[in-house]
Amino acid sequence: MIVKRDVTIDGLRAVAALGVVFAHLVSYRLAEATFQGIGLLQRLAEPFAQTSVQIFFVISGYIITTLLLKEEADRGRFSIPAFYVRRCYRIIPPLVLFYAAFLAGDRLNLIRLDGASLASAATFTCNMGFVDCQWWVAHTWSLSVEEQFYVFWPALLLLTVRRADVLAVCIALALVLYVIMPFAWHSNYISFSCIGLGALWALSPKMRAMLGRCTNGTLWAAAIFAVVVGPLLLPAKPMQAAIPLLVLYIVFATRELAWPRKMLALPPIQWIGAGSYSLYLWQQVFLAKPDLYVNGPFPLWFLPIVVLASVMIVERPFIKLGRKLSARLLDRNTAERNTEADPGALPAP
Numbered sequence: 632m633i634v635k636r637d638v639t640i641d642g643l644r645a646v647a648a649l650g651v652v653f654a655h656l657v658s659y660r661l662a663e664a665t666f667q668g669i670g671l672l673q674r675l676a677e678p679f680a681q682t683s684v685q686i687f688f689v690i691s692g693y694i695i696t697t698l699l700l701k702e703e704a705d706r707g708r709f710s711i712p713a714f715y716v717r718r719c720y721r722i723i724p725p726l727v728l729f730y731a732a733f734l735a736g737d738r739l740n741l742i743r744l745d746g747a748s749l750a751s752a753a754t755f756t757c758n759m760g761f762v763d764c765q766w767w768v769a770h771t772w773s774l775s776v777e778e779q780f781y782v783f784w785p786a787l788l789l790l791t792v793r794r795a796d797v798l799a800v801c802i803a804l805a806l807v808l809y810v811i812m813p814f815a816w817h818s819n820y821i822s823f824s825c826i827g828l829g830a831l832w833a834l835s836p837k838m839r840a841m842l843g844r845c846t847n848g849t850l851w852a853a854a855i856f857a858v859v860v861g862p863l864l865l866p867a868k869p870m871q872a873a874i875p876l877l878v879l880y881i882v883f884a885t886r887e888l889a890w891p892r893k894m895l896a897l898p899p900i901q902w903i904g905a906g907s908y909s910l911y912l913w914q915q916v917f918l919a920k921p922d923l924y925v926n927g928p929f930p931l932w933f934l935p936i937v938v939l940a941s942v943m944i945v946e947r948p949f950i951k952l953g954r955k956l957s958a959r960l961l962d963r964n965t966a967e968r969n970t971e972a973d974p975g976a977l978p979a980p
Contacts, residue, residue, distance in 0.1 A: 639886045640690055641904030642895020647690075648907040648914075650683030651770075655918035659766075660928065662920050678862035684773050685825045685878045687911075691777055692829025693882075699788060700833060706961065711785045713957040718781060720953025722774065722908075724945050729912045733767055740925055742767060755779065758819055766923055770915050776822040784830065795835040802827040806872050824875045832879060842883045851884040851891075909941035 654676035661669065702709040730753060737744035745765040751757050752768035758775040791797050802824050809820035831838055854877045861870045885891045894900070903910065917934045921927070 638896050642900045644907040645900045645904035647683040647686040648910045654680030659920045660918045682858045688825035689829040692826035693833050696830040696833035713960040716957045717953045720949045724949040780826050828879045846884045846887045906942040909938045
């Protein structure tokens, strides 16, 4: 299956990754700064980081579901094993390098590594509250949300008849549970709703038509203002419950409006978007509070070098390998189905 990159989606990945970098820079690395305006920036930063991750979630649900549906349309059904091969080769190799760097940093007495936090991050459970994950791996709560969702989503997509209706009910239930349950800033209900809305966007022509009718520059700008400033002005729970829908609208409308598409297509934005996963992983190393480093903070100029190395040496080769292995599984499955349909046929070698 040939995968063509979506320029606007890559641009939105860049915006989301830079949002996290901005938030962590002003809230943590510059926690003790005293220049004018830092207080307002720090107030904006925490909800801005949340919204940036929610953009990642919506994009992820949309892209993953779109690719599964395309595979289904091309081959009659999609392969769950092939999906997991692609997913593992996409996510795991850069993560292994990231964790290995922390183990080396702990051994070299550059940072203090909490073994329980590392174990929770490595098992994708930092969002569950079993362990209060240490700063160095705290951001893997978002990876935990995604991997937990994708444990079940392909099977549900394969087995469910009224897919869009079932998913819409699940999203509505998650948002209701968020409202009635005790408040938690990193809410799994909100996070799963964001991924689910991205998947619903891919699944439902009715939703796409409805969003299309509502798309215009004024509403798009108002939605962006709401997610940036709203958390400072409105009660936390109602605002957070509305943000998944606002983020979905922003992502959809950005792909439909001409000038945002042009801005996001600029080469520097595309480069950042293509490396957004590695940037998201490694920014945590460089943007901690200064007192968390044993011998002082690592230089910020080294962050883009590490990200580039991660993308070129680890991410891209393993993504290509994962696609090759996935294609072999898909071809084998197709050959087996053809053999079952025609018992006299010989299976492909």
